[in-house]
Amino acid sequence: MPGRLLLLLVIVCFFPAAHGALDEEKRAMIQELFPKATEIRDKLPDYPVYPVYQLQELLGYAYESIDLSRLQGFAGKPISMLIGLDTRGRFTGVRILNHHEPVFLHGLGEEPLAEFISQYEDRSLTEQIIVSTSGNRSGKDSDNNVVQFDGVSKATVSVLIINDTILSSALKVAREKLEGFSQEAPTRAKPDFYEPLSWSELIDRGYIGHFRLSPGDFEQKTGFRLSDYPEMPQPEPDEPFTELFFGYINAPMVGRNLLGDEGFSQLKERIGADAQIMAVMSRGLYPHLSEDFTPGSSPDRLGLQQNNLAVEIRDINVFNENLRLRSDSMPDMERSTLFRVGGNAGFNPGAEATLKMSVTLRKNHLVSDSTTLDIPVVFSEELFETVEVAPRQEDTRQPVWVGLWKERWLTISILVISLTVLTVFFARQRTLSRHPKLVHRFRWGFLFFTLFFIGFYAQGQLSVVNIYTLLLSIWDGFSLNVFLMDPVLFILWTYTFITLFIWGRGLFCGWLCPFGALQEMAAWLGEKLKFRQVKVPEKWHRRLILLKYPILLVLVGTAFYSLELAEKLVEVEPFKTSITLFFVRSWPFVVYAVGLLVIGMFIHKFYCRYLCPLGAGLAVLGKLRLFSWLDRVELCGKPCQHCRNSCGINAIHKDGRIDYNECIQCLECVVILKDEEQCVDKVLQKKRQRQANILATDVG
Structure with a gap:
């Protein structure tokens, strides 16, 4: 009896370790993700990740996506992947462990899937990764943090599910295990905090953010000379190189003052209660959107970061005659946009963030110079209140399918x-x-x-x-x-x-x-x-x-x-x-x-x-x-077989009955039945009518 108790104690003590132990095949795959690794430890007991070391230095973590995200694939089963994430939040690679996506297994083959996941290597969580299904070449979009990945046109659903699984699971690991990615206490806009204010009052109180950069300051900051770029117009007196205004529309103090009460209510009704909206307005030589910007898409010149993570921003394209940004004494703007913010990373409006504005100036069609302006985003604390319990990220962010339907x-x-x-x-x-x-x-x-x-x-x-x-x-x-x-x-x-x-x-x-x-x-x-x-x-x-x-x-x-x-x-x-x-x-x-x-x-x-x-x-x-x-008539099948003989799929019985289990509704029999030249019943009716007319004529 004491021996059995001792055996049971050993099993209880060592089972968790055995449960998290690595098999050799998985260990070899992690080694591929971290080639410099000298030690790959078993899965941690408190969080489902495998720490990876080079001697005493932590290189990052490997983890199985299924432990952190069970989003179902197109076949109804989760796609299981092994993902490597280094200490800076960069992907070291992705490997497929198991999947049931029919289009890859028995259609396109595994090669397009391998090519798609290979794009994640060396990409960072600080970048906004967007999967394109329109054949765009993968790589950075301009110099901001938007990265376009080549999708697989015949497997759009599968690759979007894979992308969502990779990003959402990596964000969980980063926030739990990596320095600099932790979230601050979540906040939300105070629903009853409002008073009518003018444009200048909104800015003075910090309810609307403001950033201005003169042409001279831009040249001094970057070392560029605007006169070297033929496409850049000469600035008017006091005209800024760029001037941005931005505000959190969900806060009634901002939204009601900029849109009016009716416009604010209309916007909330159209976008839903959970959507977070930021207004960005600009003027000057270099506005925040290019001339060829596509409404409803992510901006080509502007990105948003918070807690070292790229926050997705996308134009919601809702402006019309009744919905405009306007306020007392508000200056004319070159471009005004309402962006939905959040995505996988979420957005905490009361915490500091950074707008990253990409500037590209062309000397000619071959040579251009680029730089990025970091614009602090800090709103007045008066606008927000702390939320005691942070809502689950999966429940609050916009589902992937919404973007697909819009696209x-x-x-x-x-x-x-x-x-x-x-x-x-x-x-x-x-x-x-x-x-x-x-x-x-x-x-x-x-x-x-x-x-x-x-x-x-x-x-x-x-x-x-x-x-x-x-x-x-x-x-x-x-x-x-x-x-x-x-x-x-x-x-x-x-x-x-x-x-x-x-x-x-x-x-x-x-x-x-x-x-x-x-x-x-x-x-x-x-x-x-x-x-x-x-x-x-x-x-x-x-x-x-x-x-x-x-x-x-x-x-x-x-x-x-x-x-x-x-x-x-x-x-x-x-x-x-x-x-x-x-x-x-x-x-x-x-x-x-x-x-x-x-x-x-x-x-x-x-x-x-x-x-x-x-x-x-x-x-x-x-x-x-x-x-x-x-429809059927009395003569159908008794004796007429015209419809039956014309039915290519043979869905009409000899007695004239239609077999709806086999019928493909080609309507050929309906056409015959209505045709006075083809339907035997109608031919006989016409014949009897002619005979009746002849008889009536003879009697007369």
């Missing part, structure tokens, strides 16, 4: 308008189907729009991956933020889910699936090339359409057992190869996708009908539809 506003607008048009068309299908040419032209026009805009351009191909990502998210703890990261997919899924209960699966499968549109075009090409169209016998067709349901069950079930295996099996969908990667992929995937399209030239929409697990999932939900829009 893609034009794509979102076009998509929403197109879905509205499609909805109106379907709601009025019984009327519009009287015009066959209109229906056919609209359908083919929309299919081209779906393939080229929704598919190739907006990357809006829905996938069964999205289904089991949702199920895994519900299983592990649902977060809507993950799905909002891709606005196009979110809008399409929301629209598809709603319309499932109105029209069934057909609205998506027949109109909004890019690969489905590609199959329609392949089938049309096959007919034009006079390929023999194979009609699958009814007996075999009814059996083959059931294949997609076990495929769906296997994929979803496998995802709960092994996400890695499910990610491989999901290649049964050719969507990634054809739509996401434009067939630029290793040959087995290309052969498979092209093979399905070739088969579709002989058997109409072969993949959709028999193999598509996404179609199976939508068909299951589509059983809950509330309406049956496609």
Whole structure:
């Protein structure tokens, strides 16, 4: 018994150490992040970081991102990374430990992911890192603290999640373990502190900050001579080189005096209660924004730092006729801007900060001189009160998806308008189907729009991956933020889910699936090339359409057992190869996708009908539809088979009933039913009417 107690005591004492011990593979990776390291210690018991030393000198810390940030990736699982951070707050590198992002695992490959994370090496937390998805070259933007990283255009969501994970976790480590990064007691604006004041009174009392630099002082400070720069105009008498005014708009003393009561209320309503806004106004030879500044973006000449950290600032572009910065005796300004401040680093308005103004003067198109002006930002203590408990940073900062939706506003607008048009068309299908040419032209026009805009351009191909990502998210703890990261997919899924209960699966499968549109075009090409169209016998067709349901069950079930295996099996969908990667992929995937399209030239929409697990999932939900829009008449199927013979996807039974589980809502049968020259029922009606007219004439 004493021996067992001793063994238990040893286990209790040494288990925490063993739990934080490094395995050799991870130790080797940390050595790569810190090549000069002579000692890599085990994970600290009080904070999940691995201290790294060169002899007795602390080089920095390595840590696993999953210990500090569990933001879910696009596949519904966190992306685990090993990150190195030196004592100055610079990244020594990033290594991927584990991830489930499908676009990298079985799409673009790991190389673009490795290239993206390599950009963090030697970058600092004092810089504002912005991931660009527009192909901008990585590097510093001018000479301020904004750094543009090259994103991965077909993996926007994944790289933004990676960036957010890296920055948010690194900030936690810096504030906990590095000198000079600790936060002061948080403050907020006093909500009831206000009195009407003039412009000069706001400045004299320190409610608005002021910085002025004359041309002579600028030359003396920098050693530049303004006459050496042809683009720089000669200053007027008493004209400053630059003069800045700045204020914390959230403080009613500042916001109400500059915007007026109505404007202040309007701004708060538009930006939300948690957003922090700083006004910056400038005049002189060199204002704080360049002439080619893009509204709604981060400023090209101005950065903000606090506690040695770069604080994100971004123009909110809200000025209009009713919302302007104005005050009694306020001088004319060259540029006026309202910036949202915060980002991952947050912003403490009552603490000291620094505006860093980048100045670049060109001698010619090849040679330029640059410098940075440090402008202290200190507001009067009277404006603020101390907050006893600091709010959690993750809860107060703007979610990543908000910026994504703003960035893609034009794509979102076009998509929403197109879905509205499609909805109106379907709601009025019984009327519009009287015009066959209109229906056919609209359908083919929309299919081209779906393939080229929704598919190739907006990357809006829905996938069964999205289904089991949702199920895994519900299983592990649902977060809507993950799905909002891709606005196009979110809008399409929301629209598809709603319309499932109105029209069934057909609205998506027949109109909004890019690969489905590609199959329609392949089938049309096959007919034009006079390929023999194979009609699958009814007996075999009814059996083959059931294949997609076990495929769906296997994929979803496998995802709960092994996400890695499910990610491989999901290649049964050719969507990634054809739509996401434009067939630029290793040959087995290309052969498979092209093979399905070739088969579709002989058997109409072969993949959709028999193999598509996404179609199976939508068909299951589509059983809950509330309406049956496609009209039938007494002669349909008894004996008329015209609609059935014209249905390329074979979704009409021999007795005339429509199989909504298979129907893609092409509306061909509706057009036939309304056409007096094609519908047998209407032909017979016209024939009986003619006979009745002849009989009436004879009797008369």
